[in-house]
Amino acid sequence: MAPETPSSSGSDTSIRPPMSAEERLMVAVRIRPLKPDDTTRCLYAVDKKHIIVEDTDKFDVTRQKRSLDKRYSFDVVFGEDSTQEDVYEVTTSRLVKDVLNGYNATVFAYGPTGAGKTHTMVGDANQPGIMVRALNDLFEVVKDKEDEYQVSMSYLEIYNEQIRDLLNPQSGYLELREDSRGKSIQVAGLSEISTTSTDEDEEPSNNILYTQRSLAREERLFKFEAIRNRYTHRSVA
Ligand SMILES: Nc1ncnc2c1ncn2[C@@H]1O[C@H](COP(=O)(O)OP(=O)(O)OP(=O)(O)O)[C@@H](O)[C@H]1O
Structure with missing residues (x-):
């Protein structure tokens, strides 16, 4: 295209x-x-x-x-x-x-x-x-x-089939839920922020994305190390 x-x-x-x-x-x-x-x-x-x-x-x-x-x-x-x-x-x-x-x-x-x-x-x-x-x-x-417009934003990570709220990582792993007809699938407890602010302190694009990215990467690196160690251990055993 x-x-x-x-x-x-x-x-x-x-x-x-x-x-x-x-x-x-x-x-x-x-x-x-x-x-x-x-x-x-x-x-x-x-x-x-x-x-x-x-x-x-x-x-x-x-x-x-x-x-x-x-x-x-x-x-x-x-x-x-x-x-x-x-x-x-x-x-x-x-x-x-x-x-x-x-x-x-x-x-x-x-x-x-x-x-x-x-x-x-x-x-x-x-x-x-x-x-x-x-x-x-x-x-x-x-x-x-x-x-005319309402903007709301959520930011989640799916890693190793586990879902985490990157706007509130302390909330632990979240679950997927669907309504009784299976039409609407939602992440239970996922935070959602509403903003139209361009103020730097509140601006998600200037602030939250970068902060959470660093956090997510650090934790992922840690997890990757943990998984690698486990495999190494198994292959030696
Ligand atoms: N187009 C680019 N120009 C310059 N540097 C880049 C570019 N793409 C990636 N990099 C650099 O390469 C490295 C790896 O990139 P990045 O972290 O985005 O990979 P990733 O696909 O997200 O990896 P992971 O899945 O492990 O998180 C980083 O240091 C990043 O800054």
């Missing part, structure tokens, strides 16, 4: 015609720069829609077919020079406008550990990611329209 240029107004009153299936779903790939401890590169952006995953064994002379490089197509490919703004503008900024027009939208990052999901979604104060930019745009539009 070729991403369209967002409309100029954040609160279009016109209802858009139904979107085609291609328009409703976009799959983007972002290649992060190599880090000093990355040994070799095996993933290359060919152009804005294609990547090549290099066959790292292709120089093995015993192999009959010398190269098994694989080429894949995506809606958008972001190379290692892509900025947080590039990624946000192409993948998400239009969704914020759609949400303001009453549509639902979901953006999620998927990839192995260290791939750059947190960087892309949250980023840091100098390079804010998708979640922060989306909130900023949302607050910008609704700031003078409190009678």
Whole structure:
């Protein structure tokens, strides 16, 4: 899907015609720069829609077919020079406008550990990611329209099939509940904050996301260590 240029107004009153299936779903790939401890590169952006995953064994002379490089197509490919703004503008900024027009939208990052999901979604104060930019745009539009829009926000983590409220981590693990008809699934006890504030002290995009991200990462690292130790122990036993 070729991403369209967002409309100029954040609160279009016109209802858009139904979107085609291609328009409703976009799959983007972002290649992060190599880090000093990355040994070799095996993933290359060919152009804005294609990547090549290099066959790292292709120089093995015993192999009959010398190269098994694989080429894949995506809606958008972001190379290692892509900025947080590039990624946000192409993948998400239009969704914020759609949400303001009453549509639902979901953006999620998927990839192995260290791939750059947190960087892309949250980023840091100098390079804010998708979640922060989306909130900023949302607050910008609704700031003078409190009678028209109500913004509330929850922030949860699902890790090892356990759910935690990142706005209130002390609340422990939370449960999923569904109504008697199975139509509405909710996380019981998940906190929800309402705000249209752009005040830095209260601004979730400036404050809560970063704080909770650090906390979540520390705890996850701890959990990862714990799991690794357990496996090590088992393999030795
Ligand atoms: N596009 C990028 N440009 C510069 N640095 C990046 C980029 N993407 C990721 N990094 C850096 O790579 C490291 C790993 O990224 P990140 O923590 O976002 O990975 P992750 O996919 O969230 O990993 P995990 O699943 O383990 O939490 C971080 O130090 C991050 O700052």
